[in-house]
Amino acid sequence: MPLRLDPLTRKKLRRFRSLRRGYWSFIMLAGLVVFACVAELFISQRALVVRREGQWFFPSYGGILPGRTFDLDYDWETNYRDLHTRLKSDPAACARGDFVLLPLVPYDPIENCYPDQFFKPRPPDFARRHFLGTDTQNRDILARLVYGFRHALIFSVWFVAGVYGLGVLLGCAMGYYGGVFDLLVQRVIEVWSNIPFLYVVIIVAALIKPGLGWLVAINVAFGWMGLTYYMRTETYKEKARDYAAAARVLGAGDARIILRHILPNTAATLVTFIPFTVAGAIGSLTALDFLGFGLPVPTPSWGELLSQGTKNLTLAPWIVLSAFSAMTLVLILVTFVGEAVREAFDPKKFTLYR
């Protein structure tokens, strides 16, 4: 069944496509997201394909394959780079057609890539496939950037879901019911907004082991207020329109009026804010990691890379350059998309009530 969009939405999408900068940014961003989702196929210590004595292995996903699987004398995860060199240098194996296909960057983000050498940042080395160099703990920077981006994305998705869930619900309720409820929640929001977010994060991070879930929860707890005001005004506006009154006359309940009639008409506002919320989420996660209150070690994260980079500005400029460029690129893309969405969904151009 073909996807049936209403003409207005189709028009908006057409308009979005015609905004070249935003559209291409969107394509690139979507590409990056897809890439981050399947990063194991490009950046991983695990091989893509191993063929050995006629057997095929695809280690990228799933449980570990211990070294014994390939007749190596250990029970922990196979070192595929090592296996690769072994098979290559073994004429018998080559004759059998055994091979190991390694990903483009054959390193894990938390892997110590120079196990027999000092901890020291090393500059980009194309021969060893460290395209962006290594960090202060001998880990591949590209791998940390990509997997860090993945964590930032997961964080953003949960953050946006949380903020929208709370913000939309309360905002709609405030606008729809108005009166004392509206006044009360407004005061609560005013008080709540004055709690210094960073201090709370620092205190909580000091007391518990901060995982992704906690970080999302804290950030949502202090991030939902902004959206309520937009939703409140939108709902106030919409509920006074004739169609809302008509629905009420026909006997629709509050929930139906809010969800089926008012909410879809405020979608433009909601959609417009998503990219900026995402940018904010990535920014705040990075800031928290930078300050050391973010994800537990040794989780790859941009903030941690930036923090390493600033401490080693003169010794290892490639660290800060990579992290900074990656962050700038992504935030610029998100912002371009956001601008385009805002323009495409601008009600001044497409409204039924013109």
Place this chain on the structure above:
Amino acid sequence: MFLRRLLAVSCLLLAACSGSKDPAPRAGSNDTPATIDNTAEVQAYYAAHPDFFVSKTPADLPSDLAWTDAGDLPEIGSPARIRGGVWNERIQDFPPTLRTVGPDSNNGFRNYLLDDYVIKFGHLHPDVAGPHRHYPGLAEAWAVDAPSRTVYVRLDPRARWSDGPPVTTDDVFFMFWFYQSSYIQAPWYNNWFGIGENYTCVTRYDDRTFAITIKEARPDMLARVLENSPVPRHFYREVGPDFVTRYNWRFIPTTGPYVLTPAEQQRTLTNRNSITFERQPDWWANDKRQFRYRFNPAQLRLRVIRETPTAWEAFLAGELEAFGMNLAEYHYDRLPDSDPRVTRGLIHKSTFFNDIPRPNYGLWMNTARPLLADREIRLGIQYALNWELVIKQFFRDGYSRLNTPSDGFGDMSHPTLRARPFDLALAAEHFARAGFRQRGPDGILVNAAGTHLSLSVNNGYESLTPVLVILQQEARKAGLDLQIETLDSSAYWKKVQEKNHDLAFAAFNVGVEPFPRYWECYHSNNAYDQPFLADGLTPNPDRKVKVQTNNLQTIAIPALDALITRYDRSESLDEMRGLGRQIEEILYEDASFSPGFVRPFYRVATWRWVRFPENFNVRFSTDAFEQNVHWLDNAVRPETLAVRRDESKSFPPSVRSYEQWKVKE
């Protein structure tokens, strides 16, 4: 840490406000609300404890005492020293108080007010080993009477407080009153100096002669008496319930060489970027043996520099005289031996191998936890921790392996015990004996009940987190999963003190002491409320873990308790040495402490105008400046600064390692 910083910031704001309105408060001692005089209270206290505070006449002194002034000990410092110059040093924060006891006083600034600069009755000689090696400070001579557990001390008649009055036995009596007083809000002092705790009696014979009797004639008896500094009676007349606020910003008269002048205190009311101590030109110990070649700079200027990278830049700019190079990154990368500033002889690099009790960095396993109660698992963990790799990669081979929790006490440490190496085969063997034979899909061992071999490691040292990451990644090879929990240092310590840890990454820092302590960390009294049943051997099934103690392993072994009790009561070093070795062997067998690493040296980079004695420093020193044997050669400073700008010239470089006290393996 965060709260402390907040406090410091708010103090700063308050001070700035009050300073701008009223330019002359607080610095002197005459601005406080109402003057009080506690003389009557103090006298009444002495009178109420006649068995503790005893007054006698010189005629009552035993006549057969063997007085000594330890005049045969070698002298500290170099006669080549030059006095004068300004020594610039970095502090991280402006001090929150000038008190040395009470809330907020236990911070780094206390070094300058007390630890490194105040003269005690006698000091441990930092170059001579053995138990009886004190040299006189405020004391002129002393005599030990072991049978009566008493040390007699005669004060040096020259000894004076920095504000004028001589040091007398009044100040010794008052020391006990002060530290026993609840006004100072310092429970540790109340306890240590409490009547009958460590000291049983203080006797005054005249203004210059006193005796202190202690509870047990342990081998460190002399240290417990001589290593105290009296408390100035004349300064603390106003000690009362408001001590903490009243004395917050008063500089305590000192027996040491450096003072804060009233003018400097006035200046720091509005400007807290630095604080400067001045050397008293007519300091009473200027010509006294052991002191005459030390404390050489005329001023100590402490600059507040919060961030280490900023301090580093200040050092390179010549604004700080010295910088600690203990971190491999600084020693090898930021200022390698090949750096032009080093090769041109502008900055000297020195490595000094010292010989002190070592902070025992390692993983402390809480045996009260279900998995860790099994000795086989603890043994498996011992073999699964790759400390060798940590030393190689993170510390770049400079450090060495810690072998027991009490290394560095000379022959009081165990001579032959060696920490268990990283050995995956042995780890697997021990884990298998504990029932962990299969690996799950993530490569972590699982037992028949489906329990993962997963443990948390608590960490409070942000800068040492990479150490744990190495251990974690290596332990995975053994099928052991370690979850690193890095917390803020005070929250971390609270958690460990509540015994809410599986493994804790920790170290106890020890001062230069003649022998290790065991009771705090290993006695069952500090592990459980009622560790054993009535027979004293069977573990009590209903026992509860005791919190807020240093027994981080929750270790409770009856045989160990008995040894510790004997050790603590022993009056002979030889006996203690034997007992200590047995204790160490039991601890080794228990395998609940995985010894980590030791830094057997300190490294420092100094500008060319900073000079040290021929042998650089003393054997028992924890850093290069603790004993104040360095000096500034101000004649050299201008030419050094000139050459710094002219790249065609240079001086002979100096990159030296002093290994005369290096401990032989």
